[in-house]
Amino acid sequence: xxxxxxxxSMTVSGFVGPLIAAILVAVIVGFTTxxxxxxxNLNNLSLAVSITALMAIGSTxxxxxxxxxxxxxxxxxxxxxxxxxxxxxxxxxxxxxxLFAVILGAILGAFNGLFSAYLKVxxxxxxxxxxxxxxxxxxxFNNGSPIFSIAGNFEVFFYGKLFGIIPLPLIYVAIFYIFFxxxxxxxKLGREIxxxxxxxxxxxxSGINVKKVKFMTFxxxxxxxxxxxxxxxxxxxxxxxxxxxxxELSAIAxxxxxxxxxxxxxxxxxxxxxxALIIIIVQNGLNLNAVPTSMQSITIGIIILIAVLIDMxxxxxxxxxxxxxxxxx
Amino acid sequence: xxLSHIExxxxxxxxxxxxxxxxxxxxxxxxxxNITMRFPGVVALDDVSLDIYKGEIIGLIGENGSGKSTLxxxxxxxxxxxxxxxxxxxxxxxxxxxxxxxKLGVSTVYQEFSLVPTLTVTENIFLGRLLKDKKGFxxxxxxxxxxxxxxxxxxxxxxxxxxIYNLSVAEQQLVEIxxxxxxxxxxxxxxxxxxxxTAPEIKRLHKLLRKLxxxxxxxxxxxxxxxxxxxxxDRIAVLKNGRLAGIxxxxxxxxxxxxxxxxxxxITEHYxxxxxxxxxxxxxxENLTTETGVNGVSFEIRKGEVFGLSGLLGSGRTEIARALFxxxxxxxxxxxxxxxxxxxxxxxxxxxxxxxxxxxxRKTDGLFLNFNGPKNSTTARIKKLFKSKKLHILxxxxxxxxxxxxxxxxxxxxxxxxxxxxxxxxxxxxxxxxxxxxxAEADFFIMDEPxxxxxxxxxxxxxxxxxxxxxxxxxxxxxxxxxxELLSMSDTIGNLKFGKIxxxxxxxxxxxxxxxxxLYLESSNT
Numbered sequence: 001x002x003x004x005x006x007x008x009s010m011t012v013s014g015f016v017g018p019l020i021a022a023i024l025v026a027v028i029v030g031f032t033t034x035x036x037x038x039x040x041n042l043n044n045l046s047l048a049v050s051i052t053a054l055m056a057i058g059s060t061x062x063x064x065x066x067x068x069x070x071x072x073x074x075x076x077x078x079x080x081x082x083x084x085x086x087x088x089x090x091x092x093x094x095x096x097x098x099l100f101a102v103i104l105g106a107i108l109g110a111f112n113g114l115f116s117a118y119l120k121v122x123x124x125x126x127x128x129x130x131x132x133x134x135x136x137x138x139x140x141f142n143n144g145s146p147i148f149s150i151a152g153n154f155e156v157f158f159y160g161k162l163f164g165i166i167p168l169p170l171i172y173v174a175i176f177y178i179f180f181x182x183x184x185x186x187x188k189l190g191r192e193i194x195x196x197x198x199x200x201x202x203x204x205x206s207g208i209n210v211k212k213v214k215f216m217t218f219x220x221x222x223x224x225x226x227x228x229x230x231x232x233x234x235x236x237x238x239x240x241x242x243x244x245x246x247x248e249l250s251a252i253a254x255x256x257x258x259x260x261x262x263x264x265x266x267x268x269x270x271x272x273x274x275x276a277l278i279i280i281i282v283q284n285g286l287n288l289n290a291v292p293t294s295m296q297s298i299t300i301g302i303i304i305l306i307a308v309l310i311d312m313x314x315x316x317x318x319x320x321x322x323x324x325x326x327x328x329x
Numbered sequence: 330x331x332l333s334h335i336e337x338x339x340x341x342x343x344x345x346x347x348x349x350x351x352x353x354x355x356x357x358x359x360x361x362x363n364i365t366m367r368f369p370g371v372v373a374l375d376d377v378s379l380d381i382y383k384g385e386i387i388g389l390i391g392e393n394g395s396g397k398s399t400l401x402x403x404x405x406x407x408x409x410x411x412x413x414x415x416x417x418x419x420x421x422x423x424x425x426x427x428x429x430x431x432k433l434g435v436s437t438v439y440q441e442f443s444l445v446p447t448l449t450v451t452e453n454i455f456l457g458r459l460l461k462d463k464k465g466f467x468x469x470x471x472x473x474x475x476x477x478x479x480x481x482x483x484x485x486x487x488x489x490x491x492x493i494y495n496l497s498v499a500e501q502q503l504v505e506i507x508x509x510x511x512x513x514x515x516x517x518x519x520x521x522x523x524x525x526x527t528a529p530e531i532k533r534l535h536k537l538l539r540k541l542x543x544x545x546x547x548x549x550x551x552x553x554x555x556x557x558x559x560x561x562x563d564r565i566a567v568l569k570n571g572r573l574a575g576i577x578x579x580x581x582x583x584x585x586x587x588x589x590x591x592x593x594x595x596i597t598e599h600y601x602x603x604x605x606x607x608x609x610x611x612x613x614x615e616n617l618t619t620e621t622g623v624n625g626v627s628f629e630i631r632k633g634e635v636f637g638l639s640g641l642l643g644s645g646r647t648e649i650a651r652a653l654f655x656x657x658x659x660x661x662x663x664x665x666x667x668x669x670x671x672x673x674x675x676x677x678x679x680x681x682x683x684x685x686x687x688x689x690x691r692k693t694d695g696l697f698l699n700f701n702g703p704k705n706s707t708t709a710r711i712k713k714l715f716k717s718k719k720l721h722i723l724x725x726x727x728x729x730x731x732x733x734x735x736x737x738x739x740x741x742x743x744x745x746x747x748x749x750x751x752x753x754x755x756x757x758x759x760x761x762x763x764x765x766x767x768x769a770e771a772d773f774f775i776m777d778e779p780x781x782x783x784x785x786x787x788x789x790x791x792x793x794x795x796x797x798x799x800x801x802x803x804x805x806x807x808x809x810x811x812x813x814e815l816l817s818m819s820d821t822i823g824n825l826k827f828g829k830i831x832x833x834x835x836x837x838x839x840x841x842x843x844x845x846x847x848l849y850l851e852s853s854n855t
Contacts, residue, residue, distance in 0.1 A: 204656070
């Protein structure tokens with residue numbers, strides 16, 4: 001077997017489609033308005049995409065096992081409120097607060113994992129309960145009012161720039177996506193996540209601890225929600241029980257548009273980033289063209305449907321192209 | 330008696346068999362003309378022609394992969410043959426879907442049950458054609474009454490309100506047959522209807538089918554148990570490698586001749602058995618009992634031995650395998666493996682002790698359809714891919730290399746290196762599964778129906794592999810519904826019934842003696 005073929009099968013699979021789609025969307029939006037390819041706008045774009053993109057890593061990993069996590073939006077509300085309280089009212093150092101955010105996220109994820117992986121509550125139900133519980137818990141802090149001015153220079157985590165040019169959120173996104181791409185391809189757990197999503201019974205009979213694998217994906221999803229919470233809180237230097245609301249759906253949409261199968265086992269972590277980009281670019285384009293919010297929401301929904309249909313008909317479309325080009329030749 | 334016939338048949342291999350037959354009734358009912366059906370890589374049916382007369386019972390036999398199922402799928406509209414015509418009462422028909430052939434009176438009872446497990450018996454029997462009263466409401470009363478009367482006619486002692494998943498496998502099969510009967514099919518096709526049935530149940534079923542035939546129904550009955558088939562069919566059609574080896578009146582043929590038609594000249598090469606049994610006992614099971622129905626089972630397996638488990642579906646064969654592999658909980662008894670007592674709480678521990686489990690259903694329990702061949706082959710011991718003991722990073726080059734190596738032994742289709750395994754043939758898929766356990770360095774193989782649904786060539790390769798394993802001192806627990814395979818490839822055979830081992834016999838004796846402790850009589854004399 002020649003190595004070219006091998007490599008092709010490993011890296012290209014499903015990666016090109018979403019990339020072309022993202023570029024296409026960017027080009028089209030670029031035609032509709034000259035403000036799109038403007039450095040300031042691109043800067044905003046990268047800030048806007050970062051939070052969803054980081055959350056979506058967790059959603060994607062859960063989806064890879066065939067599960068779903070609906071609770072990460074509510075986690076953001078709870079974590080920003082808890083972190084803001086600890087730093088502002090309890091006098092914790094900022095760095096301890098940041099660590100706390102990630103650890104609390106992991107604990108909340110473990111809660112989801114306990115119920116869905118070990119106690120066998122379907123993940124949709126378990127995390128739907130989590131969505132409600134975490135949201136409620138967020139209101140327990142500060143009498144349910146948002147907490148402003150967490151710390152003096154807290155915005156720096158979101159608005160800071162490396163060497164004065166590269167927005168920090170872009171760096172986080174790059175680091176986490178590179179890490180998780182390597183993780184999925186070169187770690188045992190990564191391989192096991194794909195295996196569990198592909199065939200749970202076969203995974204079990206191959207000696208894979210299926211429950212533990214599922215449990216771990218929920219912990220990762222929670223921890224990533226913790227990371228996203230830091231950015232969210234830093235953005236307006238505040239914590240709020242209303243933060244994150246509905247963002248779990250954007251994160252899931254990013255994964256799905258990126259081609260992750262909700263049945264599990266198939267997909268690519270980088271594609272989720274492309275999925276998030278597609279959503280944000282479209283949103284940005286609609287904003288720049290002064291399209292009302294109602295239409296934006298409808299458009300995103302339509303994109304999800306188109307993405308899933310393309311994914312389902314992928315092989316047929318490829319076949320069609322092949323036939324067409326054969327005729328040409 | 331059946332067994333001795335096989336041996337005798339080998340002596341008569343060179344006699345020509347094609348006999349003319351005289352139809353029992355002259356009215357031609359269905360006609361298959363030159364049916365050819367190709368699947369990627371295999372010709373499942375090759376120029377098969379078959380005339381079916383009204384009111385007759387045809388036994389359709391052939392080895393695994395000979396095209397029996399494909400042929401009936403052509404009749405029931407699931408497969409559309411690439412070549413050939415089908416006539417119904419003289420009219421050419423195109424059976425493009427199963428609804429169409431149902432309309433023409435074909436009702437099929439498949440090997441895999443098509444009952445909805447959460448519905449009741451009545452609901453299943455009338456599924457898709459609920460009776461309605463004059464106002465258009467569903468008429469449950471009539472349906473219940475009808476179901477009851479059908480069950481009574483068939484002498485099936487099942488409540489019509491019972492939920493399917495509460496029924497035993499045998500009962501489910503009877504309901505399935507009742508369903509086919511209720512559909513009032515003029516052509517009833519039964520695919521291996523007896524695998525889960527006990528002898529009295531089989532007798533009752535045969536009586537019923539005979540009754541149906543006398544009222545003008547036509548029956549096609551598929552089975553690989555030749556003696557049961559010979560008891561009651563009118564004609565027997567033998568398929569071999571996708572070709573019709575012959576169709577004859579049952580009164581004009583002996584069992585020997587049928588066996589010869591089925592297996593042809595290469596019968597001795599079909600089962601290339603090597604005996605490699607050593608003295609050392611590798612596995613000792615004492616009084617094994619599980620919640621899943623294994624009831625005090627004891628046996629020993631030696632190094633290099635192939636231990637065959639024989640029994641009907643649901644007799645506890647697969648359950649023993651699952652208990653040994655740590656999947657199902659063991660409630661009683663002891664297992665000694667490699668000289669020490671073991672208790673596997675999960676498959677991980679069994680795999681650590683070098684046990685392999687090749688499951689009955691490749692697609693549902695074995696393969697990762699989202700992976701290519703190499704990834705499929707390493708899942709049972711991913712750890713082996715680590716770059717070093719400290720650096721827990723998967724070495725993907727090593728993965729390909731080890732796949733190439735095991736490929737030299739297994740000869741798997743080369744494209745499996747990058748193709749998803751779902752696109753491979755059954756034989757190649759099975760080899761991918763086996764490669765997983767080679768990679769895991771297993772030395773004790775549990776094989777549940779290892780040759781089910783794979784072509785003859787791959788089958789022989791699997792047998793050769795079994796020989797290779799035993800020659801290297803590895804042992805095999807072989808579970809199979811294919812009696813010939815079990816007899817030919819095992820060294821020792823344990824007969825299972827209702828979760829108990831009723832006898833353990835030397836496979837060679839079973840061939841020669843064919844008395845009460847022989848495997849075949851065991852399962853039919855109940």
